[in-house]
Amino acid sequence: MKENINNLSRLTALKETLAEKNVSANAINNIEKALKKGMVFRNADDLSILSLPATDVNILETAVSFGTPPSATVRTFEFTFRPTENAEYFFGYQFVVTYVNRDFYTVAESFPIEDMDIVYVDLDLADIKDGTSLTYQVYLHDNISQSYNRQN
Numbered sequence: 001m002k003e004n005i006n007n008l009s010r011l012t013a014l015k016e017t018l019a020e021k022n023v024s025a026n027a028i029n030n031i032e033k034a035l036k037k038g039m040v041f042r043n044a045d046d047l048s049i050l051s052l053p054a055t056d057v058n059i060l061e062t063a064v065s066f067g068t069p070p071s072a073t074v075r076t077f078e079f080t081f082r083p084t085e086n087a088e089y090f091f092g093y094q095f096v097v098t099y100v101n102r103d104f105y106t107v108a109e110s111f112p113i114e115d116m117d118i119v120y121v122d123l124d125l126a127d128i129k130d131g132t133s134l135t136y137q138v139y140l141h142d143n144i145s146q147s148y149n150r151q152n
Helices: 008-020 025-036 044-050 054-063
Strands: 074-080 093-100 106-112 118-124 133-140 143-151
Touching (some): 008 054, 008 074, 025 044, 093 118, 106 118
Antiparallel strands (some): 074 118, 133 143
16 A cells, blocks of 8 residues: 555655655755655655656655645554464454444444454544443454453
């Protein structure tokens, strides 16, 4: 999944991605400064204001996504899963986050645990009812493997 260049909450991950793609350190620094000052890049042409080298712009066109940054109330959480034994059987699991929204509906969002054993969860904290707890669960088909609660 490409990093959104406008997502300040994932700035560290964006910088790491750009460095891995061989974007120059100077270009990464200029992009970081621009983002922190409130600039939003809707497409690769918007990067021209930074006077970046053409090679860096070409890499950026394919390395990141552009567009509207997420709401300030949206947070991205990263969960890493490690099998305790028999790693070859660690497939088919789902990570489920359950909460009550502001309309008093119970919402369960499911995310597959895939090859990298990392799951990214984007939650709009403004949509979660105040005082509700988040329930994290790992499922294998119809069985609950593990369950955790977190008070919001």
